[in-house]
Structures are given as structure tokens and as C-alpha cells.
Amino acid sequence: MRFMVMVKATTDSETGVMPSAKLLADMGKFNEELVKAGVMLAAEGLQPSAKGARVRFSGAKRSVIDGPFAETKELVAGFWLWQVRSLDEAIEWVKRCPNPFEHGESEIEIRQVFEADDFGAEFTPELREQEERRRTQVEELNKRASR
Incomplete structure (x- = not known):
């Protein structure tokens, strides 16, 4: 089973406060454990929402909303x-x-990724x-980019 594990943004992450050297080292060690255990498929940090945008869909219409976005509790860092x-194994990790x-409150959300079989008959052989x-x-693109 694949899971997307999301670190929720905070006011600090949204204002560009960077992690300390200690936290970077601790996260590096944790990430190394994930790699050695064969758990990690990908991992990235995200820039603050001020450097991003949202595209809102309403029928055929598209509108662009530039960041920053007000509700940090709904953002991913x-x-x-x-x-x-299993979900239980993801929770344990x-x-x-x-x-x-580091010193404040953090929240990490865990969501299972859909697999092909989850879509049933609508996901035809084609x-x-x-x-x-x-x-x-x-x-293949990822292999070329990592060379």
C-alpha cells in the first residue's frame, strides 16, 4: 500500500522560517531509516504558499488565485x-x-494512495x-534526470 504523508504548514513555514541544522540532521537520519527499510518512495519540502498559485475550476471556467493563502492549517509544507x-505501519513510522x-505544534496527515484495482470495472484494460x-x-524520465 502506498501512502502520502503530509506535513501540515504552520505560520513559521509560511513566513519562510527555515529549520535548524539540528532538525535538518534529525530529519536526514529519519529519512535514511525510511530508505533502509524500503519505505520511502519520495520526499520533498515545499516553498511557502506565497510562491505558489491555485487554479479554481468552475465548469469549463478556470481562474487563478495567487498565494499566499490565508488558512495555513489547510496547507502542506x-x-x-x-x-x-498498512495504515498502522504508516502511523508507527x-x-x-x-x-x-521543533518547538511548536505540528501535524502530519496520512492518506492512502489509490491503486488501479480501487477503481473497479470503470478502469478498463485499455x-x-x-x-x-x-x-x-x-x-524513464526520472532515471535520466538522476544521471
Whole structure:
């Protein structure tokens, strides 16, 4: 099972406060444990929402909203993508994580990623084949980019 593990933003992360050297080292150690355990598929921190935008859809209409966004509790400051056996295993890993914002309160959200079988009969063999081709193309691009 794959899970998206999201570090929720705080006022500090939204104003660009950077983590301390200690927190960077602690997170690096935690991330190394995830890699050694074969859990981590990806991980990234995100710039504050002031450097981002949202695109709102209303039928065929599109409108762009520039950051920053007011509700920090709804924003994501960073994420991991993990491969684990269950939600319980993901929770246990999160419990071992250093506090992302050291001295304050932090929240990490865990959400399971949809897999092809979750979509049932609507995900036809043709669509499955198309999805597999796309995944293979992305893997190849990632291999080239890491060289």
C-alpha cells in the first residue's frame, strides 16, 4: 500500500522560517531509516504558499488565485510517499518522526494512495495499459534526470 504523508504548514513555514541544522540532521537520519527499510518512495519540502498559485475550476471556467493563502492549517509544507503494509505501519513510522517544527505544534496527515484495482470495472484494460505506459515513461524520465 502506498501512502502520502503530509506535513501540515504552520505560520513559521509560511513566513519562510527555515529549520535548524539540528532538525535538518534529525530529519536526514529519519529519512535514511525510511530508505533502509524500503519505505520511502519520495520526499520533498515545499516553498511557502506565497510562491505558489491555485487554479479554481468552475465548469469549463478556470481562474487563478495567487498565494499566499490565508488558512495555513489547510496547507502542506512537505510530504513523503511511502510503501508500507498498512495504515498502522504508516502511523508507527510517523510516530518516530522528529517534530517538523521543533518547538511548536505540528501535524502530519496520512492518506492512502489509490491503486488501479480501487477503481473497479470503470478502469478498463485499455485504461490500465495506458496508465502503465505513463508510469513507465515517468520512471524513464526520472532515471535520466538522476544521471
